[in-house]
Amino acid sequence: MQALATEPARQAPPAQPASFIQEALRGVAQVDFMPSAITGIFFLAALAAAGWQYALYGLLGAVVGTGTAYAFGIDREIVSAGLRGFNGTLVSLGFAVFLGWDHLSTLLLAIGGSITVVVVTSALATVLGTWNIPTFTVPFCIIASVMTIAAPSFSRVWHTGPDLAALPAAASGTTALDWGQLWRAFFANVGQIFFMPQWYVGLIFLAGIFVASRVAGVMACVGSVTAIFVAWAMGSPSDAVSQGLMGYSSVLVAMALCGVFLVRSAWSFAFAVLGAAAATGLTAAMTAFFDPFGGHTFTWPFVLTTVVFVAAVPQIPRLRRT
Numbered sequence: 001m002q003a004l005a006t007e008p009a010r011q012a013p014p015a016q017p018a019s020f021i022q023e024a025l026r027g028v029a030q031v032d033f034m035p036s037a038i039t040g041i042f043f044l045a046a047l048a049a050a051g052w053q054y055a056l057y058g059l060l061g062a063v064v065g066t067g068t069a070y071a072f073g074i075d076r077e078i079v080s081a082g083l084r085g086f087n088g089t090l091v092s093l094g095f096a097v098f099l100g101w102d103h104l105s106t107l108l109l110a111i112g113g114s115i116t117v118v119v120v121t122s123a124l125a126t127v128l129g130t131w132n133i134p135t136f137t138v139p140f141c142i143i144a145s146v147m148t149i150a151a152p153s154f155s156r157v158w159h160t161g162p163d164l165a166a167l168p169a170a171a172s173g174t175t176a177l178d179w180g181q182l183w184r185a186f187f188a189n190v191g192q193i194f195f196m197p198q199w200y201v202g203l204i205f206l207a208g209i210f211v212a213s214r215v216a217g218v219m220a221c222v223g224s225v226t227a228i229f230v231a232w233a234m235g236s237p238s239d240a241v242s243q244g245l246m247g248y249s250s251v252l253v254a255m256a257l258c259g260v261f262l263v264r265s266a267w268s269f270a271f272a273v274l275g276a277a278a279a280t281g282l283t284a285a286m287t288a289f290f291d292p293f294g295g296h297t298f299t300w301p302f303v304l305t306t307v308v309f310v311a312a313v314p315q316i317p318r319l320r321r322t
Helices: 018-032 038-052 052-072 076-080 085-099 104-131 138-153 181-196 199-213 214-234 238-242 248-260 264-295 300-315
Strands: none
Touching: 018 038, 018 052, 018 076, 018 085, 018 181, 018 199, 038 052, 038 181, 038 199, 052 104, 085 104, 085 138, 104 138, 104 181, 104 214, 138 300, 181 199, 181 214, 181 238, 199 214, 199 248, 214 238, 214 248, 214 264, 238 248, 248 264, 264 300
16 A cells, blocks of 8 residues: 555556466555565465465455456556555455345356446545645545445345444443453454454564564554553453454554655654554444444444544654655
């Protein structure tokens, strides 16, 4: 999810099989900003630890998104970095998680969504590029939100029971976190970026981030710790915290604001911590917003927080864009 080029697109030459595989793997890794095929392998291994079908759907989205970008003739540099594959990974995986992976309709929708998200990404890159703002995961969020809200209206698509729409309710349940919940939450915050709440899955994801960048790995840890503290301090139910539902956007925000989109410094570190804390609060707000429609929060808190914080940088002399 690195910054997108804003110059006129150069037509991409045909991809070679070996390079295409690497680019698809980079697409998987770019979900966490890492343009590394090795990290992509770690991420697929993490998904496979949760279920082999999720690894296949994640890879499918990256392959379809990358292949679509080549078919459209999108700038080779953009495609090679995996920047047209990561939204496809999230779209395909999200369909598998929320619609059920073992349905033909889910597979077809995952393919169609992974193609469509390339179009949406290109449109948003044109608009947001005017302000030098990357698209982040906005294309995924748009398609996934439409999918979850609309799916119950289609009997051949929705296989998971009653509509999930519900009126927002006040938080309930214990807010006390024991040691087991704390360390599970630390890793689950990383895993939930890919919809996976298992702590061991988050551990493998985190290892993959460290393989690509120690700074990014440290900031992922900082974002996770910040989210846990803020959620606990504000009285979030311990179950939601331990499952990583309050912290995954904060992990992405912390990484984005210190080392990915902003130059590393003591100031950008503090800025990232502030952004991670803000994203934690926004996660609760977005959850309440989507509840009546049966939608999901996805990475909207990360997107909205990061767009605001990155857009503010030109007015803050102590911060610099990368």
